[in-house]
Structure formats: structure tokens, C-alpha cells
Amino acid sequence: MRQAFDLQGKTAVVTGGTRGIGKAIAIGLAESGADIVLLQRSDDTVTQHEIRELGVRCEIVRCDMENIDEVKEAIPKAIEMMDSVDILVNNAGIQRRAPAAEFPEQDWDDVIKVNLKAVWILCQQAGKHMLEKKSGKIINIASIASFQGGLYVPAYAAAKGAVGQLTKALANEWSSSGINVNAIVPGYIATEMNTALIDDPVRSRQILERIPAGRWGNPDDFKGAAVFLASAAANYVHGHLLSVDGGWLGR
Ligand SMILES: NC(=O)c1ccc[n+]([C@@H]2O[C@H](COP(=O)([O-])OP(=O)(O)OC[C@H]3O[C@@H](n4cnc5c(N)ncnc54)[C@H](OP(=O)(O)O)[C@@H]3O)[C@@H](O)[C@H]2O)c1
Numbered sequence: 001m002r003q004a005f006d007l008q009g010k011t012a013v014v015t016g017g018t019r020g021i022g023k024a025i026a027i028g029l030a031e032s033g034a035d036i037v038l039l040q041r042s043d044d045t046v047t048q049h050e051i052r053e054l055g056v057r058c059e060i061v062r063c064d065m066e067n068i069d070e071v072k073e074a075i076p077k078a079i080e081m082m083d084s085v086d087i088l089v090n091n092a093g094i095q096r097r098a099p100a101a102e103f104p105e106q107d108w109d110d111v112i113k114v115n116l117k118a119v120w121i122l123c124q125q126a127g128k129h130m131l132e133k134k135s136g137k138i139i140n141i142a143s144i145a146s147f148q149g150g151l152y153v154p155a156y157a158a159a160k161g162a163v164g165q166l167t168k169a170l171a172n173e174w175s176s177s178g179i180n181v182n183a184i185v186p187g188y189i190a191t192e193m194n195t196a197l198i199d200d201p202v203r204s205r206q207i208l209e210r211i212p213a214g215r216w217g218n219p220d221d222f223k224g225a226a227v228f229l230a231s232a233a234a235n236y237v238h239g240h241l242l243s244v245d246g247g248w249l250g251r
Helices: 020-031 046-052 068-082 105-133 154-177 192-198 201-210 219-230
Strands: 011-015 035-040 058-062 087-090 136-141 179-186 241-244
Touching (some): 011 068, 020 046, 020 087, 020 219, 058 068, 068 105, 087 105, 105 136, 105 154, 136 154, 219 241
Parallel strands (some): 011 035, 035 058, 136 179, 179 241
């Protein structure tokens, strides 16, 4: 079975690998042997250095997910650089919090662009390439907000709900061509995205009390699920939304 999880010889494109869940996933895939292309907007090289120390190749393609022209160029650039893209992890995401009645239009547009439109464009670009090769793995990072509306996060819930449906729609079209499209559903994870919740003692306690596992998640909790869905072990897994949430959704 170990071979089924081996990613040696595969190239994975990971968005938002500078920190948080994306960084842990990129490192996890590299620890399983994959070469990595980090799609990121900053010139931060910390993740790249950490991955190169594992003995695999790691390159950066600059891409701001708010700039759709840059997003459209990113996968072709990665293919040119590495010859092939075998795995795509759509992880980059943003959060904007405000009561729905006052939710700013600009925040709505930003969240939908980064969390949904950029995901769609990257899936489409990688999908075209994977259809030619008749193989590939796409992993979208959804959210418990793909199922639940959340509080004060209407744009985020709308975008993540759509990411769940997009995952299934693409799986329906592409599974017979050797492409696996799945999603990971994080619960409450202690990253910068949740600083506002973690710093609010009441919300923080309320959330913790509802997590069956009795703790917030951390980025390393995502390595196993990502390696599984990126590997041959998941060859017959299609259109699945895999919760990594400490049991939150089952409660
Ligand atoms: N944390 C949670 O509890 C939780 C729960 C459910 C789902 N998720 C999802 O998991 C994913 C990762 O979340 P996280 O908690 O790890 O978030 P995070 O710590 O805030 O990291 C977000 C990542 O996305 C990148 N990013 C944001 N806007 C970008 C843009 N315009 N262009 C390029 N990159 C951009 C950031 O890059 P910079 O360093 O350049 O800003 C960073 O690498 C997101 O899709 C999020 O919605 C998280």
C-alpha cells in the first residue's frame, strides 16, 4: 500500500502555500515525493526553502488570485516550467466578516473572485491539460460553510457552497477521463484567517465546546487527507467532499 501513496515523479500546483493550511499541504505532498509549484502573490520564499530541503523541486509562479488575467496564465506557466501538472490544490482563500445588511459590495466581489472565480479558472486550465493526459487529481479546499451558512460571512458561504457544487460538477464530467476532482472540508482551524474568532473569547469558547474532537484543527491535520486525494490510493474517489473538521459536521 505504501506505493499507492507515493507521489514521486508527480508535480503538484498549490495555491496559497505561504502559510496556514496551504503551506502544510504543500509540505505534506513534498514529503510524499511530489515536486511543487507554489502559486502565490508575494515574493516570500520560506515555504519554497522548506520544501527544497526535502530534496524535491519547488518553484514559484507569481499569481494574485484577484487578478484574473494572472490566474489564467498561471497553469500554462507551471506546465511550461515543469512539463506536466499532475495535481492541483486550490487552497488560497480570503474571509470578510460583516452583518449581511451592511456587507460591502467590494468585499462581496473580492471574496467571490478569490474563493470561487479563481478556483474555477484554475480547475478549467488544469482540467484541459489533464484531459489530454487522461490523468490528474484536483483538490479544492471547501469549508464547513459549503454546508452551513455561518455567521456574518454571506459571501464566503456563497463562494464555498459553490466550490462544493463545482467539485461535483467537474467530477461528473471528468471522472471517466482519469481525472479525480474532490474537495477537503476544513472545520475550525487555528490560522490567521480565524484571528477575529480566536481573539473573541466568547465565540472562541462557543466554537471549541461544539467540536467533538475537543480542539481546534491545525494546518498539519490536512497533510494526510491531501496526500490521500492526490495519490493513486484515491483513484476511485470522485466528487467527494472530505471533512477534516474534528467531527463538527456530524454533530
Ligand atoms: N482556517 C479555517 O478555519 C478554514 C476553515 C474552512 C476553510 N478554510 C479554507 O482553507 C483555505 C486556507 O485557509 P487558511 O486558514 O490556511 O488561510 P490563511 O492562513 O489566511 O492563508 C490564506 C492563504 O491564501 C493566500 N491568498 C489570499 N489571498 C490571495 C490572493 N489574492 N492571491 C494569492 N494568494 C492569496 C494567502 O497568501 P498571502 O500570504 O499572500 O496573503 C495565504 O497563503 C482557504 O480556502 C480557506 O477558505 C479555512
